[in-house]
Amino acid sequence: MDTSKGFIVFLAIVVVFISTSTSESVDDDSSYWTDGTLEKALANISIHEVPPKSEPARAWGNVLPSGEFTCSTAGSKEIPTSVHQLQPGDIKVIGAIGDSITAANGALSETVPAVLLQYRGVSWSIGGDESLPENPTLTNILRQYNPDLYGYSVGIARTKSRRAHFNVAVPGAKAIGLEGQAQNLVAKIKEDPEVDIESDWKIVTIFIGGNDLCQSCKKPEERTAENYVANIEKALKVLHDELPRTFVNLVGILNIASIRELRTPVCFALHLVECPCPLGSQLRLEKVVHLNKQYQAFLQSTIESGKYDNKEDFTVVYQPMFHNSDVPRLETGAPDLSFFAPDCFHFSAIGHAAGAIALWNNMIQPVGSKDTVWDYKSIRCPKLDFPYFYTNINSAPDYQTRYFNEKQSLERNFKKEPMLQDEHIFALPSEDHDSLSGGAVASITIGVLVVICCAVIVAVVIRQKRFFRNEYIKV
Known part of the structure; x- marks a missing residue:
């Protein structure tokens, strides 16, 4: 592609972005990513390039230096009835709801137009392409424990595609549309004959809020932290009431103002349309940063209040690994753009891998002691003496004490049992x-x-x- 043609493509994208961003549809649940306007415009331009299929993520030698997964994969002896004693191998079904980050827009794209493609097979929280060494996602980590995990997305797929499976994320979505996604997910799971909704343990990851913050300066009265949390709670109520045996990851929103550092000429122009509010005046930036922190604090406080801990087979755990995360950097201190798609807004496959590893590491850390910066250098292992996903309940000191006391008592009885076995046969x-x-x-x-x-x-x-x-x- 020569320079003049590339410039024509760039102008076409910007013009369509601007025209869609100034229309009322931008503030609806549907967005310029899904209404087809941009795709129709690009269909008439023969010089844009799109990869024909999904490919594995880049090399991750620092994650699996030996090329092998070294964590113990021993699972539960019996299927647990409590979400507070849930091990990785107990998970049978995986799902996700959210926006274009979970849809993996542009994750394997090499051109700006290809950012429209949804590479759900490499999505950090539910993508199932390839295997762990090539494509570190939450799915591929969990498949080390249960190779028969069900529900993950593959390849390039839109929301309603069969390849999307239980990844019902909608590009451009805001918190107000999350309840509809939750209803869609529940309907899909209930209709799938491969899922035993009452018996199968499920994990659902939610990540939402970037588009709310990006557009917060346009309709500030609608983008308050109170409304943000209330809309998420509507979705959680659907999951709570309709999905038994479910562990929900609710991931806190990242620092949206960090896109100011990703300023190549093309990216800056696209950010003016994709996420304009952090790019304005200093006063407007400060408002976005303040609102960002409110989103995080209000949501974390709500989830950790115990509101969703009233059922033995359902819980919501807040995962804060993005709270204080900075843009990944090169040794020179410059932003590492390899973590981002060509628009410098969405994650690349490397960014998705980093997010997946950070999420997994958060899941096996106690509530109150979780990382608030994304740790993606290595995949941590669950503790051998407490191999469960941490919840608000089992993270409490009294639960831990009670658990270890019971475990020691069982171990002592087990050691005595062989000597008494013959006596017990006669039921005395x-x-x-x-x-x-x-x-x-x-x-x-x-x-x-x-x-x-x-x-x-x-x-x-x-x-x-x-x-x-x-x-x-x-x-």
């Missing part, structure tokens, strides 16, 4: 064994003495009879 309760030292022993002793006395009497009687018989014969 342990308390009866203890009672032999009291009344039972006395009763047995008396019985034995009675038998001995009877034997003596019988012997004397027989002897006397013999004596009298002998005397009689002599006479």
